[in-house]
Amino acid sequence: MDSVGQLLRHWRHRRRLSQLDLAIAADVSARHVSLVETGKSNPSADMILRLADQLDVPLRERNRLLLAAGFAPRYAERPLDGEALPAVRDAIARVLRAHEPYPALVIDRRWNIVMSNRAIDAFLTGVAPDLLRPPINMVRLGLDPRGLAPHLVNLAEVRSLLRTRIARQLATTADPELTAIYEELLAPDAEEVIHPIESEVVIPMIFRFGGRELRLFSTTTTFGTPMDITLDEVAIESYYPADAESAAYFTTSGADARADA
The missing domain is CATH 1.10.260.40 (lambda repressor-like DNA-binding domains)
Structure with a gap:
């Protein structure tokens, strides 16, 4: 030791x-x-x-x-779905519900989905069952050919963004299991060519479902000054439509059409 x-x-x-x-x-x-x-x-x-x-x-x-150094641990680690954090869990649930009809979810330090709102469900239609067994890993779900990867028009850009985010996270946390996920799914390929979208304020994720394109960008929310390990390691990922057509998808019958695609 x-x-x-x-x-x-x-x-x-x-x-x-x-x-x-x-x-x-x-x-x-x-x-x-x-x-x-x-x-x-x-x-x-x-x-x-x-x-x-x-x-x-x-x-x-x-x-x-x-x-x-021989001292007792100072920070507790309590499960988000346990009895010790009901106020926090309820607050997160309200945030997720308030974000509907747009998708939002909570991920832990290894990008496993801990909570989500109902808008996420439509995106999981057609995904291989083993990718949906808890814990559902968001990186694997997005990049696996049996997951959302076939629907991502700009898969290379999304992979590059995830690579950057997780590499930055690893520089801070040095988490071995997240390192394994990075090496499995995001380690750079010598032949891979990335074409960044320099004209965009943010780089959206562009999905194609049934011939229709859906453009989303995301924001990340974390807890300020947490004193619990669980709260220190979770983040809320909220997705927003990047154009009027994508917004209409969620506010009209688009979500139903996605489920039928």
């Missing part, structure tokens, strides 16, 4: 900070940071969390730092 000093040095290197950079940000001496990293000084729990905060260490990994 790595010591707390080794773990802090690991995160400092990931953030590409010198000991002096971290010391200035945390308002401590560079010598103290050095002593902590080399194990010559035993930091308090508050000092560990102060350094972790400046290093933007995820809550799950902050618990690991505390345990390595």
Whole structure:
């Protein structure tokens, strides 16, 4: 098991900070940071969390730092569908319902779908049953040929966007299971050619169902200053129509037509 000093040095290197950079940000001496990293000084729990905060260490990994130093974990991890987070779950459910008729869903740190609104259901018609067994992974659902990939007109751009987002996430979290998903589905192919849509303010996902194109862009919402690991690791993905025709799809009989396609 790595010591707390080794773990802090690991995160400092990931953030590409010198000991002096971290010391200035945390308002401590560079010598103290050095002593902590080399194990010559035993930091308090508050000092560990102060350094972790400046290093933007995820809550799950902050618990690991505390345990390595002999302290109790500070952050709980309670399931979103459990009895401990009913107010949060209800608030998320209201957000999802309020976004209808447009699609919205909640994903965890590994891009598994945790909650969704009814507008998502129509997109799952025709998807291979094994891709819909919980936990449904959003990346696999979107890129698998038996999922939504055949309907994505700009599949290369969507894959590139996902690659960028998840690579950025991995730089922050270093999650091994997400790394496996990235390597399986998003690792760059030497022969792959990406043609970014430079004229767009945002790059939409362009679906084609039954000869009709549907253009959507997304926004991501996270919890501010969470103190629970589950809340620290979930995000709400909300999808909006990128043009009037796509908006009409959701506000008229378009969703029904999709289900019949």
